[in-house]
Amino acid sequence: MESNQDALCGGCSHQPPTEHARDGIGRRTFLAQTALLAAGAVLAACAAGDATDPGTTVDSTSGIKVSDFPALASVGGIALVNVSGNPLAIVRTGDASFVTLSRICPHQGNTINPNGSGFLCPGHGARFSATGQWQGGERTSNMRSYATSYDAAAGTITIG
Template sequence: MTEPTPITRRTVVQLGGATAAGAGALLLAACTPAGSGQGSGDAGGSGGSATVELSSIPVGGAVSASLGSTPIVVSQPSAGEVVAFSAVCTHQGCTVAPQGKEFDCPCHGSKFDAATGDVLNGPARDPLKKLKAAVSGGTVTVTE
């Protein structure tokens, strides 16, 4: 059995640069919500479409759904009027949830208007990303 090579300060410094870079990349990846466009509320370029039954969306309320792997919220501010937004909070990328006429972020308390996506209460400063929503018969189709 051979004796282990002692770790010198030079070895630590030489390895430290590579290790620190790798650790930094891991930390950045862990802090950036997947599909959130770096926390900007971007729907993540998922493409495609999502469908929701109009009858499942309460008038004056909203429901959660998914557009690909991106969480979205679809609301019906008045009968037959439908709007959709990315459910990714623009503060730090948590997923907002419908609460009556607003969307609430469980992480830091931001609140957004369910009809406009505008910030009602921070710390978020930017509105939710608006998506395209079209009603055909009893079905709502949401796209980016």
């Protein structure tokens, strides 16, 4: 019995496993491992945040072909475009509806990235919905949006 106890407890005098949990040894080990996992998640998030896609350059805010952006084939799809150096995100919000959002963060101007079904600013962590509504993280206003019309016959979008 004693030797079995030593093997489970690493040679200490505690009764496994309840005394370890009660005196916090198990908890400390758990917290240390959790901290390492959290640090890894933060590094992964930073790496993802650094990879800012400038978007596909388009020459004009009118006549943008939806078919040029496979992501816009389905509702909820997000296409990143760049018009005259302005990073924008076009979001398909319905079968015949789109919204265009400025990716310049209203907080301090970092470039906002798509994240899941919405957006995340790598600057200070502001989160936005797919339609640019502020949802959490650093408190700021909503993403700036631009009226976006869709010509179904031509399959094109016009911003503004």
